[in-house]
Amino acid sequence: MYTSTELMDTLTILCDAFGSRFGGTPGEKQAADFLKAKLEAYGLQNVHLEEIHYEGWRRGTVSLEILEPIQRTLPCISLPHSPPANLEAELVDLDEGAPDDFDARADEIAGKIVLATSEVNPRGVKRWIHRNEKYGRSLLAGAAGFIFVNHYPGYGPATGGIGEDGAGLILGISLALEDGRFLQRLLAKHGTVKLRLTSSDVIEPMVSWNVIGDLPGTGQSDQIVMLGSHYDGHDISQGAGDPASGTVAVLEAARVLAQYAPDLPCTIRFALWGVEEIGLIGSTQYAEKHADLLDNIRFYLNMDSAGVIEHKDIELNKWENLAPIFAGWRDEMARDFRVGQSINAHSDHYPFLMAGVPTGGINQVRRKAFGGRGYGHTAYDTLDKVEERGVAGSGRFRRPPCPQNCPSPSLARPTPQP
Numbered sequence: 507m508y509t510s511t512e513l514m515d516t517l518t519i520l521c522d523a524f525g526s527r528f529g530g531t532p533g534e535k536q537a538a539d540f541l542k543a544k545l546e547a548y549g550l551q552n553v554h555l556e557e558i559h560y561e562g563w564r565r566g567t568v569s570l571e572i573l574e575p576i577q578r579t580l581p582c583i584s585l586p587h588s589p590p591a592n593l594e595a596e597l598v599d600l601d602e603g604a605p606d607d608f609d610a611r612a613d614e615i616a617g618k619i620v621l622a623t624s625e626v627n628p629r630g631v632k633r634w635i636h637r638n639e640k641y642g643r644s645l646l647a648g649a650a651g652f653i654f655v656n657h658y659p660g661y662g663p664a665t666g667g668i669g670e671d672g673a674g675l676i677l678g679i680s681l682a683l684e685d686g687r688f689l690q691r692l693l694a695k696h697g698t699v700k701l702r703l704t705s706s707d708v709i710e711p712m713v714s715w716n717v718i719g720d721l722p723g724t725g726q727s728d729q730i731v732m733l734g735s736h737y738d739g740h741d742i743s744q745g746a747g748d749p750a751s752g753t754v755a756v757l758e759a760a761r762v763l764a765q766y767a768p769d770l771p772c773t774i775r776f777a778l779w780g781v782e783e784i785g786l787i788g789s790t791q792y793a794e795k796h797a798d799l800l801d802n803i804r805f806y807l808n809m810d811s812a813g814v815i816e817h818k819d820i821e822l823n824k825w826e827n828l829a830p831i832f833a834g835w836r837d838e839m840a841r842d843f844r845v846g847q848s849i850n851a852h853s854d855h856y857p858f859l860m861a862g863v864p865t866g867g868i869n870q871v872r873r874k875a876f877g878g879r880g881y882g883h884t885a886y887d888t889l890d891k892v893e894e895r896g897v898a899g900s901g902r903f904r905r906p907p908c909p910q911n912c913p914s915p916s917l918a919r920p921t922p923q924p
């Protein structure tokens with residue numbers, strides 16, 4: 507099993523053959539069909555696509571011109587779900603975009619273009635301050651536009667969807683750190699910087715697909731345990747780490763469990779979500795459409811980007827009484843993962859959590875490397891950044907030797923071919 511090349515072969519096809527798989531691209535549908543065929547080939551049942559209807563977004567052209575005190579054009583990209591725009595306004599610098607600064611400086615923001623960086627713990631705030639929070643606070647304070655500046659040098663601009671339940675209300679664009687710092691210096695030196703932002707992005711109805719498949723339980727139980735990851739990436743890159751390394755981890759769990767655990771006490775459902783990146787759209791529609799089923803879902807485990815998460819801990823979404831159960835499984839599996847508790851709204855566990863389903867995900871609970879998305883959401887989130895070892899560690903589960911040396915029914919089976 508450990509010699510199988512299936513994981514990296516599949517990841518390579520997702521990234522190199524289908525591109526970003528961003529909502530509305532041809533690669534998105536090719537990826538959905540490919541993932542469906544994979545689940546079928548692994549022997550899953552009831553494998554099907556579920557249509558998602560949503561307000562989609564297509565990238566047009568965008569420009570940032572400095573009008574005063576100098577004239578210059580800076581390279582930029584617009585943020586997905588930005589409306590088309592043509593506006594002139596002064597710049598206001600919120601730097602890291604700490605929530606308190608938005609409150610304290612609300613009077614300065616109205617009618618201006620807010621600059622905020624992608625720093626995730628602005629001024630030491632001990633929670634992940636998401637791009638959409640900075641965008642939303644700008645909007646509430648009456649901003650005319652929003653400039654998101656990557657806080658990593660050399661990574662170019664970072665993308666990410668904006669808006670809530672559909673498209674954003676004001677234009678959001680993104681700059682590389684180096685161009686953002688230039689604007690900040692200009693403003694600090696001259697006191698006033700006037701900009702013109704124009705964009706021709708298109709917002710229109712689109713269709714996407716969730717890919718669903720089951721390993722049915724054998725008993726009378728109608729209970730379901732669910733694993734999932736989205737498969738759409740951002741249009742500016744391959745989305746290799748986020749999400750494809752997690753997409754293939756879900757597939758690998760399906761492949762391995764189909765071979766080694768044919769006698770499951772309850773159904774395991776595998777979900778590969780569409781259009782997560784612009785608002786958790788696939789998983790949200792699934793939770794709405796299957797509301798009558800949610801009481802039967804014992805647990806939903808989110809595996810978004812799992813292959814590039816350095817320490818694959820389990821982060822439960824404030825389900826304190828589940829922690830001892832996971833700790834017990836950790837000991838049983840002889841795996842070194844920690845079990846943490848926190849809540850965020852930024853991946854596909856969220857619609858399930860909001861509906862009362864116990865949820866968690868593979869995430870780094872020990873925060874040593876906590877600092878942002880790295881290559882995620884940039885043009886450099888490409889296949890060459892993903893290590894096979896990292897992906898294998900999230901999709902495969904090694905069974906420790908039984909302390910009593912008892913023959914396990916699943917271990918007694920002939921070893922399947924990889």
Ligand SMILES: [Zn+2]
Nearest residue numbers: 748749810811
């Ligand atoms: Zn993701």
